[in-house]
Amino acid sequence: MSHALDTNHDPNPLRIGVLGAGGQLGLCLLRSIEEADDLELAFAATRDEIDLGDFEQIGPYLDSHAAARPDLVINAAAYTKVDACEAEKELAYRMNAMAPGEWARQLMERNIEFIHVSTDYVFPGDCSQPYREDDETDPKTVYGSSKRAGEVAVLATNPNALIVRTSWVFGPGRNFVIAILDQAARRRTGELEGPLKVVDDQHGTPTSALDLARALLELGRMQHSSSGFAGGLLHLCNSGETTWFHFAREILDFAGYRDLVITPVPTSEFKTAAARPAYSLLCCERAAAAGIVLQDWHDALSDYLGGPDVSASLLANDSFDTEQSDGANSGRPPRSERSG
Ligand code: NDP
Numbered sequence: 001m002s003h004a005l006d007t008n009h010d011p012n013p014l015r016i017g018v019l020g021a022g023g024q025l026g027l028c029l030l031r032s033i034e035e036a037d038d039l040e041l042a043f044a045a046t047r048d049e050i051d052l053g054d055f056e057q058i059g060p061y062l063d064s065h066a067a068a069r070p071d072l073v074i075n076a077a078a079y080t081k082v083d084a085c086e087a088e089k090e091l092a093y094r095m096n097a098m099a100p101g102e103w104a105r106q107l108m109e110r111n112i113e114f115i116h117v118s119t120d121y122v123f124p125g126d127c128s129q130p131y132r133e134d135d136e137t138d139p140k141t142v143y144g145s146s147k148r149a150g151e152v153a154v155l156a157t158n159p160n161a162l163i164v165r166t167s168w169v170f171g172p173g174r175n176f177v178i179a180i181l182d183q184a185a186r187r188r189t190g191e192l193e194g195p196l197k198v199v200d201d202q203h204g205t206p207t208s209a210l211d212l213a214r215a216l217l218e219l220g221r222m223q224h225s226s227s228g229f230a231g232g233l234l235h236l237c238n239s240g241e242t243t244w245f246h247f248a249r250e251i252l253d254f255a256g257y258r259d260l261v262i263t264p265v266p267t268s269e270f271k272t273a274a275a276r277p278a279y280s281l282l283c284c285e286r287a288a289a290a291g292i293v294l295q296d297w298h299d300a301l302s303d304y305l306g307g308p309d310v311s312a313s314l315l316a317n318d319s320f321d322t323e324q325s326d327g328a329n330s331g332r333p334p335r336s337e338r339s340g
Contacts, residue, residue, distance in 0.1 A: 032214050116161060198244050215287070239284075
């Protein structure tokens with residue numbers, strides 16, 4: 001076995017802790033840290049390891065050996081089941097508002113930097129041009145309100161924390177892309193019949209969890225070298241825009257389902273517990289000014305469909321009640337149509 005010195009390894013890496021390490025974004029953060037020579041994983045907090053909503057555990061966890069002294073913590077954890085949040089308001093606020101605030105406080109006390117992730121759902125969705133960071137928020141759902149309360153709690157505690165809002169995330173796990181592919185496969189085998197209906201009056205930008213993770217880590221490097229933002233809000237999505245219908249068409253075409261018919265329908269055809277924003281484009285100029293621009297969403301989708309996550313996620317796809325897929329309630333068949 002060779003003991004040659006690894007000349008690529010940074011002798012003083014940036015040490016990163018990841019909250020929500022088992023989710024779409026969390027898993028992509030772990031992968032991206034692994035592939036970077038100048039980064040090192042300080043801890044990967046999954047639900048098995050720590051209940052992030054149990055604030056008593058935060059201090060002991062951060063002071064434990066398991067959390068070996070990070071320079072930066074990125075919070076990719078959230079209660080993302082948009083419809084379920086309507087009925088579980090207390091849980092939504094605990095995870096999406098109180099927990100980020102408490103983590104921000106405890107990290108600041110230990111002089112550890114913090115990046116927290118938020119959502120386009122903080123906006124009302126009635127705009128006709130991309131939302132900027134300082135546009136007024138007015139969430140229409142419990143999920144959106146709880147996430148907005150999280151932003152406020154984090155910045156009130158630590159104005160130097162960075163809050164990154166994103167939209168329509170797809171990565172390893174449950175998401176709209178997987179929901180559409182699942183629907184297509186079931187139609188091909190004859191398990192489901194009839195055209196797939198997809199909402200065509202909600203506008204937004206799909207975002208690759210892997211692209212987002214890499215960008216968050218770049219922001220972390222900038223923060224750490226004091227060349228980044230002084231803290232506050234930042235919008236970050238893949239480039240371009242679409243509707244759920246056109247997104248679905250692109251997914252199917254890429255994945256070899258060109259012959260599968262899908263029907264565009266208005267949001268009013270799908271009853272969901274939580275309302276979905278009609279327009280949730282985020283203006284990413286602030287990030288672009290700092291040199292951070294994510295690739296076009298078509299390219300991000302192509303990368304995703306060519307990567308390892310799709311088959312694994314299809315096998316594990318047990319629920320579509322998440323932000324990304326519910327924003328696309330469209331991909332979901334009526335209950336009677338679902339197996340199980
Ligand atoms: P996921 O739902 O894939 O991941 C969230 C993770 O948080 C899950 O692993 C979940 O664990 C974990 N978690 C939730 N509650 C707890 C808890 N009490 N203790 C420990 N872990 C917990 O989310 P995404 O990766 O898709 O989202 C990442 C961020 O991006 C979130 O802040 C979300 O609000 C935001 N966002 C997401 C969008 C999307 O379309 N998905 C769009 C815009 C913003 P478990 O699975 O066990 O519940």
